[in-house]
Amino acid sequence: MEPTFVKATPESVGILSENVLGFLDQVEKEGVFFHSFALLKGDRVFAEGYRPPFGPETLHRMYSVSKTFTSMAVGLLEADGLLRLSDPVIRFFPEHDSEELHPYIRETTVRDLLMMATPFSVPTYCARMPAYEESDWVWTFFHAEKPSHPAGTIFNYDTAGTYLLDAIVERLTGRDFLTFLKERALYKTGFSPESWCVKAPEGYAWGGSGVECTLMDLARFARLVMNKGNWRGEQLLPADYVRAAVSRQIDNCQNGFVEPGHGTRGYGYQIWVTADSTFSFLGMGTQLAICMPEEDLLFVCTADTQGNENAYATVFRALWQRIKEPCRKESLPENGEAQQRLQTRLSSLKYPVVQGAKTSAAAGCINGRFYALQDNPMGITRLAVKLSEDEGVLCWENAQGYKELPFGIGKTVISTFPQDGYFGDTIGRPGDHRYRCISSGAWTEDHKLRLKVDLIDDYFGNLTIHLSYKGDGLGLYMERHAEFFLDEYQGFAGGKLE
DSSP states (O other), X not given: OOOSOEEOOTGGGTOOHHHHHHHHHHHHHTTOOOSEEEEEETTEEEEEEEOTTOOTTOOEEOGGGHHHHHHHHHHHHHHTTSOOTTSBGGGGOGGGOOTTSOHHHHTOBHHHHHTTOOSOSSOGGGSSSOGGGOSOHHHHHHHTSOOOSOTTSSOOOOHHHHHHHHHHHHHHHSSOHHHHHHHHTGGGGTOOTTOEEOBOTTSOBOTTTOEEEOHHHHHHHHHHHHTTTEETTEEOSOHHHHHHHTSOOBOOOTTSOOOTTTTTTXXXXXXXXXXXXXXXXXETTTEEEEEEXXXXXXXXXXXXXXXXXXXXXXXXXXXXXXXXXXXXXXXXXXXXXXXXXXXXXXXXXXXXXXXXXXXXXXXXXXXXXXXXXXXXXXXXXEEEEEEOSSEEEEEEEETTEEEEEEEEESSOEEEEOSOOOOBOSBTTSBOXXXXXXXXXXXXXXXXXXXXXXXXXXXXXXXXXXXXXEETTEEEEEEEEEESSSOTTSOEEEEEEEO
């Protein structure tokens, strides 16, 4: 198969290399460190970077970008005549039909689900209990929650609606939505055969959040959508459906304030309508595909910015200021010196470390000594830090037993997070391995050690740990940002030397 994209210099596509460098400077200054990113104009990649341990072949969780994949699978079903967007959703789940079914649910259509206009105020799979404790997410849509308003009237971001779409695709095709979409369209773009999707408890693929693919898989998919479903002369997706999907189908500016970049200008079919005739696929943690048709520009990235509330706005603002608005239709004079600096930057991206001192006066006093903790939300009974020159190990005991977590000081250390029972390829079912993580630490005050742990497995999350020492006492604070895990590591604790 011929290459999907070709390499190009920024100047050859009308962008200054200095602007790409400025874009990276601007987002990193505000705390956004991409795991990977690429900038394209047409089929030309003019910047592409990976922050180790992430690389071109890394399958990365796409989170809610997955929803757009689901949408395109539904578009194919409509083109095949297997459904109409006006079909009531209950048609595909007759086992849940009864006289008691609420009219608002009975009247909900496929189109209502696509444009995030279900009749519920909360996602039904987490209305009664945490989603991972529900065994049948389809059942919850029809029975777990009383609807609050007619479907199709109000935008309310509801991943449960996307999940119903996933189940419909699988029931009609006998394949999960991603496999169906790959076989019908994506493989012809060079999409990775190894890509897959996390499953919900009852076994349907979770297209609301579960797609795992590479950065350039995302670029291929986004370019296909930008091309109205056409790939090098072959119509792989129905053009009329794609046009509708990327267009404003419903007002989604719920609070009356237009948020920069985050799609409060409207919503299509599982696609955000963003500023200046652009549309975007947005996923938790800053998984992004920002499509700029007027300039023929595409930006894709992966990251984990959970906890950084300004991340989306930061990326959009920098992208507009540094790339979109300065873009020229004509090529610019080549700048070998700036291009070399850009390539050096892209080839030497490093994972961020906690900023601070490498040692402190307190280090010698606390090194290797265990503190007994009072009752605390984390259930940690004992804790110690073992320090060497540029590495350390956090040691603790909880209900699972004794734990050790290595971390770097002024550098990062890759290991596995020592908690068992986290989910594998299916929500609610423990996986067969501990999650991979990358950790660093530093002294932010003479008496305070801060650790940052990023979990970088099929599930992404981050944990910040503050250890503050006072005499023979210890103050501990843990803050986690993750979906469905790390719940054991949130809260405050105090203790004394044993």
